[in-house]
Amino acid sequence: MKLSEFSKTDLEKFYKDETAKLEEYKALGLKLDMSRGKPSPEQLDLSNEMLTHCLDGDHISETGVDCRNYGVLDGIYEAKRLFMPMMGVGRYEIIIGGNSSLQLMYDTLARAMLLGVKGSPEPWCHRKTVKWLCPAPGYDRHFAICEAFGMEMITVPMLEDGPDMDVVEKLVSEDEDIKGIWCVPRYANPTGVVYSDEVVKRFASLNPKAPDFRIYWDDAYCVHDLTDEHAEILNILDECKKTGKPDMPLIFASTSKISFPGGGIAAVGGSEENMEFMRKQMSYQIIGYDKLNQLRHAKFFKDYDGIMEHMKKHRAILKPKFDLVVETLERELAPLGIGTWSNPKGGYFVSFDGMEGTAKRIVSLCKDAGVTMTGAGASFPYGIDPKDTNIRIAPSYPSLEELGKAMEIFTVAVKVATAERLLK
Amino acid sequence: MKLSEFSKTDLEKFYKDETAKLEEYKALGLKLDMSRGKPSPEQLDLSNEMLTHCLDGDHISETGVDCRNYGVLDGIYEAKRLFMPMMGVGRYEIIIGGNSSLQLMYDTLARAMLLGVKGSPEPWCHRKTVKWLCPAPGYDRHFAICEAFGMEMITVPMLEDGPDMDVVEKLVSEDEDIKGIWCVPRYANPTGVVYSDEVVKRFASLNPKAPDFRIYWDDAYCVHDLTDEHAEILNILDECKKTGKPDMPLIFASTSKISFPGGGIAAVGGSEENMEFMRKQMSYQIIGYDKLNQLRHAKFFKDYDGIMEHMKKHRAILKPKFDLVVETLERELAPLGIGTWSNPKGGYFVSFDGMEGTAKRIVSLCKDAGVTMTGAGASFPYGIDPKDTNIRIAPSYPSLEELGKAMEIFTVAVKVATAERLLK
Numbered sequence: 088m089k090l091s092e093f094s095k096t097d098l099e100k101f102y103k104d105e106t107a108k109l110e111e112y113k114a115l116g117l118k119l120d121m122s123r124g125k126p127s128p129e130q131l132d133l134s135n136e137m138l139t140h141c142l143d144g145d146h147i148s149e150t151g152v153d154c155r156n157y158g159v160l161d162g163i164y165e166a167k168r169l170f171m172p173m174m175g176v177g178r179y180e181i182i183i184g185g186n187s188s189l190q191l192m193y194d195t196l197a198r199a200m201l202l203g204v205k206g207s208p209e210p211w212c213h214r215k216t217v218k219w220l221c222p223a224p225g226y227d228r229h230f231a232i233c234e235a236f237g238m239e240m241i242t243v244p245m246l247e248d249g250p251d252m253d254v255v256e257k258l259v260s261e262d263e264d265i266k267g268i269w270c271v272p273r274y275a276n277p278t279g280v281v282y283s284d285e286v287v288k289r290f291a292s293l294n295p296k297a298p299d300f301r302i303y304w305d306d307a308y309c310v311h312d313l314t315d316e317h318a319e320i321l322n323i324l325d326e327c328k329k330t331g332k333p334d335m336p337l338i339f340a341s342t343s344k345i346s347f348p349g350g351g352i353a354a355v356g357g358s359e360e361n362m363e364f365m366r367k368q369m370s371y372q373i374i375g376y377d378k379l380n381q382l383r384h385a386k387f388f389k390d391y392d393g394i395m396e397h398m399k400k401h402r403a404i405l406k407p408k409f410d411l412v413v414e415t416l417e418r419e420l421a422p423l424g425i426g427t428w429s430n431p432k433g434g435y436f437v438s439f440d441g442m443e444g445t446a447k448r449i450v451s452l453c454k455d456a457g458v459t460m461t462g463a464g465a466s467f468p469y470g471i472d473p474k475d476t477n478i479r480i481a482p483s484y485p486s487l488e489e490l491g492k493a494m495e496i497f498t499v500a501v502k503v504a505t506a507e508r509l510l511k
Numbered sequence: 512m513k514l515s516e517f518s519k520t521d522l523e524k525f526y527k528d529e530t531a532k533l534e535e536y537k538a539l540g541l542k543l544d545m546s547r548g549k550p551s552p553e554q555l556d557l558s559n560e561m562l563t564h565c566l567d568g569d570h571i572s573e574t575g576v577d578c579r580n581y582g583v584l585d586g587i588y589e590a591k592r593l594f595m596p597m598m599g600v601g602r603y604e605i606i607i608g609g610n611s612s613l614q615l616m617y618d619t620l621a622r623a624m625l626l627g628v629k630g631s632p633e634p635w636c637h638r639k640t641v642k643w644l645c646p647a648p649g650y651d652r653h654f655a656i657c658e659a660f661g662m663e664m665i666t667v668p669m670l671e672d673g674p675d676m677d678v679v680e681k682l683v684s685e686d687e688d689i690k691g692i693w694c695v696p697r698y699a700n701p702t703g704v705v706y707s708d709e710v711v712k713r714f715a716s717l718n719p720k721a722p723d724f725r726i727y728w729d730d731a732y733c734v735h736d737l738t739d740e741h742a743e744i745l746n747i748l749d750e751c752k753k754t755g756k757p758d759m760p761l762i763f764a765s766t767s768k769i770s771f772p773g774g775g776i777a778a779v780g781g782s783e784e785n786m787e788f789m790r791k792q793m794s795y796q797i798i799g800y801d802k803l804n805q806l807r808h809a810k811f812f813k814d815y816d817g818i819m820e821h822m823k824k825h826r827a828i829l830k831p832k833f834d835l836v837v838e839t840l841e842r843e844l845a846p847l848g849i850g851t852w853s854n855p856k857g858g859y860f861v862s863f864d865g866m867e868g869t870a871k872r873i874v875s876l877c878k879d880a881g882v883t884m885t886g887a888g889a890s891f892p893y894g895i896d897p898k899d900t901n902i903r904i905a906p907s908y909p910s911l912e913e914l915g916k917a918m919e920i921f922t923v924a925v926k927v928a929t930a931e932r933l934l935k
Binding site: 123125126128131134135138139140142143144146153154155156157158185186187189190193194197200201202210212213228231232235236343347348349350368371372373374375376377378379380 | 637802
């Protein structure tokens with residue numbers, strides 16, 4: 088029976104019982120964390136050999152570069168070769184960065200603001216207004232960059248197969264203040280959505296009013312499948328070449344969730360002309376990123392196949408955790424007709440939507456009971472979820488046992504918050 | 512006899528003979544490089560063990576941080592502890608960055624432009640004009656950042672014990688567009704000058720008209736002595752605390768020329784309030800720099816004493832090279848009364864000043880004969896040396912044998928260019 092169909096008396100009893108359960112959890116003094124997409128220690132162990140067995144007396148790249156010394160701004164070839172098939176770019180269409188794709192994205196935007204991008208009539212910071220399209224729910228750190236730079240964020244609804252392209256097409260063709268859009272095309276954070284071919288084609292066919300509009304294509308989960316099936320998406324750079332707009336997309340990826348979040352390597356890709364322009368701008372900032380870490384990664388993974396094999400090991404650890412989350416939601420909430428959730432085939436998150444006006448309360452109840460969730464609203468521009476429904480669940484870090492307990496508490500919190508709301 | 516006192520006939524013969532020598536060198540097809548302050552492979556070998564023997568099964572920091580995972584924006588404590596005595600800052604006065612102090616400097620300036628610094632009435636990019644003081648000769652990459660951001664660079668003469676403080680004091684107290692100054696206080700690039708106590712005190716006592724004026728204190732060569740005597744300078748942060756201006760200095764350093772230029776770690780220091788402000792701004796850009804590399808460095812060097820011991824090994828390799836440069840200049844040029852040069856007690860450069868109007872010609876003659884020098888003028892804002900006299904000699908990278916040959920060619924080029932000039 089659905090909770091919304093409970094009699095008032097039954098609902099009051101239900102509320103009392105579930106609240107009592109929460110009180111019991113509270114008394115346990117638990118400290119469980121489902122807030123961030125952090126790999127577990129067990130996952131990190133998969134790459135430990137990289138730290139000791141890769142650079143023994145060997146620090147010269149294939150092309151003869153001493154990786155210990157200065158130089159090679161855009162990275163060594165063997166590191167590029169690792170990323171090229173992941174990102175769908177060629178040898179001259181990629182720059183290898185430091186340990187953080189977020190840093191590459193921030194820096195790319197900061198340079199656009201201060202110096203402009205290829206084709207900019209002026210640095211963006213000289214404009215009165217810079218607007219940015221933000222498909223939501225989306226990645227909180229993307230939105231935070233826009234907020235830091237004082238950009239005006241415009242929310243675009245996320246549909247089953249990507250952002251609502253009707254909205255995107257209309258807005259970018261009409262408003263020259265709109266300079267870009269955030270996209271996570273594969274296993275989107277937090278919805279798990281994989282962009283359809285049609286969505287990618289419509290992106291490539293955009294006719295932005297701003298001559299220097301850019302698609303920020305954050306392919307953070309490009310090889311992060313949770314099933315045996317690899318999610319293939321259309322190659323945005325190829326599609327944009329076909330439409331004569333090769334400079335429109337900028338593609339980002341990293342090994343943060345392949346090797347180590349704290350010591351991986353990141354990359355940015357795009358047209359040769361974009362990369363040439365970017366290298367020139369970057370040369371003011373840095374002589375070269377950490378080439379030893381690039382070589383370490385190249386030697387450990389060897390090639391794309393090596394990465395795909397490695398990802399199977401991650402999957403073996405992650406899949407049971409995602410299953411546990413979805414099973415718990417199915418078991419505890421589906422019979423009561425509360426909420427909807429994603430059952431993603433990849434990425435790092437389960438996206439949960441509760442009854443309107445309950446998300447903040449759920450997160451707060453969880454916190455009181457010792458379970459940290461991502462803040463409600465975090466997946467929306469300015470941290471404001473207009474319906475207060477969405478919560479991002481990150482199952483990767485806790486152990487299966489901890490996760491089971493955390494999800495138990497989460498579902499009780501959902502029940503309490505929903506009953507509370509229905510009783511109002 | 513001084514070249515300037517040669518008879519015209521003698522000078523013509525001298526010019527002909529030396530030009531013939533240059534032609535002979537040209538025929539050898541040499542490829543020698545004295546252009547950048549790059550450590551030699553022999554120096555890099557000193558740290559090779561770091562690449563394999565430091566993180567064997569050990570990736571947890573002293574405070575319990577798993578360095579493989581996300582987090583700890585400002586770096587692990589043991590890495591801070593390495594830098595604190597080098598930079599003269601306390602535990603809460605430092606942030607550890609990636610592999611490049613240039614990146615930290617650029618980023619710090621970029622944030623000032625886009626977001627402002629502590630105490631800024633507005634982000635600097637909202638101002639019509641931002642001016643910057645550039646003691647010259649100085650570091651070309653410092654000046655390049657200013658140029659990229661469209662700042663107006665004002666040259667300040669370098670004296671024997673630091674920048675001309677009369678000029679600095681007057682300018683900063685009168686012009687609120689002046690937002691900062693570049694300093695390399697120890698073994699300055701390229702002059703080798705060590706700032707005197709008086710200069711440091713006068714810096715700390717500046718009364719800038721701009722409320723958000725910053726001293727960029729790039730202590731790149733803080734432990735890079737070439738003699739047994741360690742260059743001690745007054746602690747700029749301490750001095751600025753005494754004058755009630757703790758937020759004025761920002762101090763930079765790195766292990767680029769201690770461990771590996773391509774895979775070292777860098778740091779920025781300053782008042783607690785400055786660092787707190789900076790951490791908040793940085794949190795938009797990156798979740799955390801490479802903590803595994805920080806741990807690697809901490810384990811390899813252990814502490815400040817470990818670094819100072821390690822620097823002795825660098826010195827043993829570098830000192831004979833600097834001696835060879837200075838000896839060759841003394842032998843070949845001093846008797847002819849051509850030029851002046853530094854005999855630095857640390858750092859990476861010998862600064863040479865030839866006759867007015869000859870520097871470009873010397874560099875060009877060297878290039879034709881197979882010796883690459885730093886471009887003439889590079890040490891000045893906008894790449895323009897008003898008197899065309901200064902050339903930066905970087906002796907670290909070539910072998911002693913190569914360096915001997917390169918300096919031979921360099922001195923012949925100096926002779927040719929000077930004779931040419933005198934004959935005009």
